[in-house]
Amino acid sequence: DAGVTQSPTHLIKTRGQQVTLRCSPKSGHDTVSWYQQALGQGPQFIFQYYEEEERQRGNFPDRFSGHQFPNYSSELNVNALLLGDSALYLCASSLQGGYEKLFFGSGTQLSVL
């Protein structure tokens, strides 16, 4: 069992660019949640995808969007990147839209210059 996998591990972009981050959930899981973790902070909830739909959303602007595919993998897209978007982006998988036990990936470290 490979667990939750995220790609890429590191990414450097410039302001105004767009970025796509990818996540494959743990085998058997059908729900993906995305979190942003700034340096020295706890993970902040961006949104959750279940049954290929965005189910819940945190306090993030529309520049942050996502998608879930039929195989349950997910993408996080961020448009018009700002310096403040620099952070570790974590993906977590679970079952049936729940949060009872999240399995986290290692994250994608995004740097915006």
Place this chain on the structure above:
Amino acid sequence: AQRVTQPEKLLSVFKGAPVELKCNYSYSGSPELFWYVQYSRQRLQLLLRHISRESIKGFTADLNKGETSFHLKKPFAQEEDSAMYYCALKGAQKLVFGQGTRLTINP
């Protein structure tokens, strides 16, 4: 609104001493509380949740609705407990994390 507060960013105790990591929450509904842990060079992982009422690696946590707290406790700290600990609250269909406490166990 949901909010989780972990008042201590850093906590250092000696091996064998008791440990208490504080967590306070704000939520008007019926909360579900969790503790997540991240050991060095490892992924964030679930340590325990209040509905299970279990002890994991010697840690326990009791939900106190009157004080809106969910403190994590261990009677005798071990060096392998050194890690980053996050308290999390599930309410309104999303999971909110606190800022975390870095626990260091000194030999």
